[in-house]
Amino acid sequence: MDNNINATPMFSVPLYTNSISVLENEISFIKKLPYQRMVSDNGDYTVSYNILNEKKLTRLRFELEENIKCFADQIYSIDETVDWHITTSWCNKHGIGDWGHSHYHKNSLFSGVFYFDVPENSGDLVMENHSPMLPFPPTIEFKHKDYNIFNSRVWSVKPVNNLLVLFPSFLRHYVKKNESDSDRYSVAFNVFFRGSIGEREASIKI
Numbered sequence: 322m323d324n325n326i327n328a329t330p331m332f333s334v335p336l337y338t339n340s341i342s343v344l345e346n347e348i349s350f351i352k353k354l355p356y357q358r359m360v361s362d363n364g365d366y367t368v369s370y371n372i373l374n375e376k377k378l379t380r381l382r383f384e385l386e387e388n389i390k391c392f393a394d395q396i397y398s399i400d401e402t403v404d405w406h407i408t409t410s411w412c413n414k415h416g417i418g419d420w421g422h423s424h425y426h427k428n429s430l431f432s433g434v435f436y437f438d439v440p441e442n443s444g445d446l447v448m449e450n451h452s453p454m455l456p457f458p459p460t461i462e463f464k465h466k467d468y469n470i471f472n473s474r475v476w477s478v479k480p481v482n483n484l485l486v487l488f489p490s491f492l493r494h495y496v497k498k499n500e501s502d503s504d505r506y507s508v509a510f511n512v513f514f515r516g517s518i519g520e521r522e523a524s525i526k527i
Contacts, residue, residue, distance in 0.1 A: 330470055334451055337392045337487040338478070341384045343437045350377045351412050351437070352506065364419040366411050373410035373510060381435075381508075382407065385485065389431060389512055392487045403516030405431070410510035417503075420444060421496030429490035429511035436480040437508065440501035446478040446486065449493040480507070 354372060356365040373382040386407065393399045408429065415421070421444070426432040434446065456472050457463070465472050478486055488494070490511065499505050517526040 328471065333470065334489060334492055335392075335396050336448065336476065336478070337388070337396060337485075339388055339391075339485045340483045341388065341435070341485050343381060343435075343483060347378060347381050348437055348506075350375070351508065354412065356412075356414055361422055363415075363422060365414040365416070370409045370411050372412060372508070373407055382410075385433065385435065385510065388485055388487065389433070392431065403514040403518060405512055406515050408511050408513050410508060413505075413507050413509055415444060415496065415499045415505040417499055417501070419505075420498040421494075423449065423493055423495040425493045426490040426511050429513060431487055431512035432490040432492075433485060433487040433510050433512070435486075435508045435510075436482060436484045436506075438504070438506040439480045439482050439484075440499075440503040440505060443480065443499045443501040443503070443505035444497040446480060447495050447497060448476040448478070448488065449495070450474045451492055480505075 351367075351372065355368040357368050358365055372378060373385070386405065389405045389407070393405055394401065413421070413434075450473070456474075463472075470476075478484075513527075515527055517524065519525055
């Protein structure tokens with residue numbers, strides 16, 4: 322076997338994670354916001370879709386925006402001619418037995434979730450392969466000795482307190498059932514850009 326073999330993850334979809342701080346007064350404020358049951362009846366979320374616009378969450382929003390800039394710059398290497406803007410933000414509360422159905426986020430480029438009160442066994446975040454043809458057509462199913470970034474159709478993230486996850490908004494994902502004995506809280510948000518991109522007839526300013 323040639324020891325110079327190398328595998329390149331071409332056209333891969335990045336999943337960004339980092340640990341950021343959250344203050345007790347921010348946690349208390351978010352938990353006291355008005356909530357409503359989801360139409361899907363599998364969790365609750367805040368009535369407001371702009372909770373990060375609240376003055377009491379200014380510091381948290383800044384922390385998230387700094388990581389969004391890092392995601393765009395260091396992972397995607399996008400030139401700093403545009404600004405990244407959190408368009409919508411809300412808090413998810415999953416009680417005992419609640420879960421999140423498979424979905425993607427519309428009218429958004431990046432999406433994120435920040436976990437700040439996550440009991441053990443309260444449900445992993447599961448990312449689904451964005452292409453039904455990768456790594457093989459759905460009509461072909463091999464047995465694998467182990468799973469990695471080249472052969473997996475799903476990728477799980479175990480939520481822990483203070484974990485931030487960023488990903489492209491087209492990536493389908495779902496949340497497993499909360500099997501703990503406590504509520505599970507996370508802040509979710511969507512991101513779009515402001516500025517000018519393109520040249521000549523392909524230029525656009527938003």
